Amino acid sequence: MLISKADVDRILSALPHLHRGPGGAAAVLKDGKLISSRVWGYADIDRGIPMTVKTQFPICSISKQMVCLAMLSLSRDPTATMRQRKESPKTQFQLELQKLLPHLAGRADVELTIENLCNMQSGIRDYWAMTTLYGARPDGRFSLLHDAPKSIELCKQFHFSPGTEYSYSNVNFYVLGRILENVAGQSLAQLLVERVFIPAEMRTASLNPNTNGLPLPIVGYEGDEKLGFFRATNRIEWAGDAGIAASLEDMIAYEKYVDRSTNDPQSLYYTAMQSVTFSDGKPAAYGTGLVRRNVAEKETIGHGAGLRGFRHYRVYVPSERLSVVVMMNHETDPTAATDHVLKEILQWKEPEYPVYEPARNWFGDFLDAETQLYITVEKGKESGTLSIRYARDAEFVRLTSDTRAECRTMTAEIDGDVLHITRISENRILRATRIPKPSDLDIYTLKSEDYTGSYYCEEAESTFHCTGGNGTLYASFTGFLGDGPKWLMRYIGGDVIAMGNPRGLDASPPGDWTMVFKRDGNEKVIGCTVGCWLSRNLKFVRSA
Structure with a gap:
């Protein structure tokens, strides 16, 4: 596939208009070489400081894959502290997991493994969600020293058996970060520098746990054009589940590292990108800090990222050796941005689908008996589609008959007052009964x-x-x-x-x-x- 710089320049020039806000940065690489990059707007719009390729962003959850790379590196090349012990690196990691999560990893009836953490299959509830129940305020403080250990202490039960399902949980990677530090005898910051940033030639990347002290001059913004944009307040600390700061230059270097690693079976990233399964053998979309998605009929591997005032996505298409990175200092949909760039580059057109009218009993609210979560079904934005809200955001499925609908991650079927949903990416089946609609x-x-x-x-x-x-x-x-x-x-x-x-x-x-x-x-x-x-x-x- 030939890609011209002029075409990529044109495609990237649309991003500031499709995702309007204070500023952003994007890049496209092919075969490990930069085709084009673009920065626009301001790192600090109030002070008029422009965005540049050297502006450092908090890359948030993109950090997860890099923490996994550090773990894989330690498995192959243990530190001197690790070599003094008799156990293998994997056993050392597992023993430390049992120390950190005695309520969960030390149980005789259920096995919790390091792999469960890396693959988001632990069954541990997300601690950022739980902070709402712990009495947090949205702009409150959260300390690694004082608050994170208490959050881990309160991880007493699973909400599903480890290995059986997928559920996003930042606890997994906070714990993984502590395991690496305690076992290796080095800080996570040092491990990342030596084992990820230097090999990937990410010259200005660093671990920056305090979100209230981001590398200047970057500022994140809440709001939109109607409301206006205003400076986002962040006062949390994190390290493992997020915490790395990197510039567009750093991320371009990382994508080059990814490309040269992809066909090298000895590389860390090659190991990280291998597909994983659930305990029943079904394929899992999430593994080792990476997400597999199909875009324009191509398998992609990447990850999104978010913090109040920031949204990013990086993605690699192995079959095309194609990388796209998008980073923005405002709250928009970065997945839509990278998908747009990929589809334009691949010249992909949405196929035409037969249009089915939905049965009337689709619409309403339903309660799943096992999860005890309500599900809302409404008409979709396009003819022949439905909007299903089970997780945070509405998901759109296309009708394949009047009573059945599907998308790549979910199938749904209505049978009278019972809604059947298979959450493919989560390996979960929902059976929800209609909640009588109140007047x-x-x-x-x-x-x-x-x-x-x-x-x-x-x-x-x-x-x-x-x-x-x-x-x-x-x-x-x-x-x-x-x-x-x-x-x-x-x-x-x-x-x-x-x-x-x-x-x-x-x-x-x-x-x-x-x-x-x-x-x-x-x-x-x-x-x-x-x-x-x-x-x-x-x-x-x-x-x-």
Whole structure:
């Protein structure tokens, strides 16, 4: 495939218009060589400091694959400290995992492995989502020294058995970072420099755990053109699940490193990019800090990244030896940006599909019995499509008959009042029953007093406060991070109520939490199950 610089220049020139905001940076590489790069706008729009190829961004979750590379390097070339021990590097990692997570990794009935962490198959709830229940405020502080260890201490149960499913959890990589430091006898920053940044020739990349002290002059922005853009406040610390800062020059060097590694079976990245499976042998899309996706009928391997005020994506197409990197200091969809660039370069056109009209019983809200999460089905943006919201964002599926729909990551079928969904990428099957739709009058006259009060979750050491009246309810949480803000609740139907969580310590936020209230034989509410797609099935018991 021949790619001209003029064509790539034209394609990249569209990004500032398709994803309007303060600034950004992008690059395209082919066969390990830079075809074109582009920077636009401002690193700090208030001070008029322009974006450059040397401007360092927090690359957030793209850090995960680099932490995995450091782990693979230690497995092959242990430090002097590691060589003094009798055990193999893998055994040393596993023993340290058991020390850090004694409630989970030390259990006799379930095995939790290092691979489960790297592949997002641990079954551990995401700690950034859980901070909402711990009483965090969206612009609050989170300390690696004081708060992260307490969060890990509260990891007492799985929300699925390790190895059986996929669920994104930043805990996995926070723990992995600590394992590497403790076993290697070196800081994660030093390990990354010696084992990733220097080999990849990422000359200005560094571990920068404090999001309140990002490398100058970069500033992240919330907002949009209608609301206006304003400086994002970040005061969390992270190292392992994120934390690396890198410029576009650094990322171009990394993509060159990726390309020369891809066909070298001895390279670290070659090992990292190999496909993984779930415990039942089915293929998994996520492995070793990398995500496999099909774009324009091509397999891609990459990862996205986000922090309040920042969105990035890097992707590599092995069959074409093609790389795309997009980094922006505002909140837009970086996956859409890289997909646009890839599709334009590959000259890919969306095929025409037969259009089916959906059966009427598709639409509404449903409750999955096992996850205790509500699912909303609505009409899609295009004819012959549906919008299904189970995780944070709506996903679009195309109808293949009036009662069946699918996309690359999900199949769905409606059977009367039962919604069947197979979440292919998560290796999970949902069976959700319809929640009777309340009338407007039902919503306005909801018996708020049935639900108001306090509820305690022993596992999370969290108190849920339900307040309000006259049909309007609010939720707040008290935990080790303090007293959180009041969040709006929205009545779904029956005893199911959603709590909006549009902002959190990390980005992207959890979105809606599902609260399923339980009653005793006298119809008195005695507790509830609270969960979101990142952290499911937390039991709260009424305490007041």
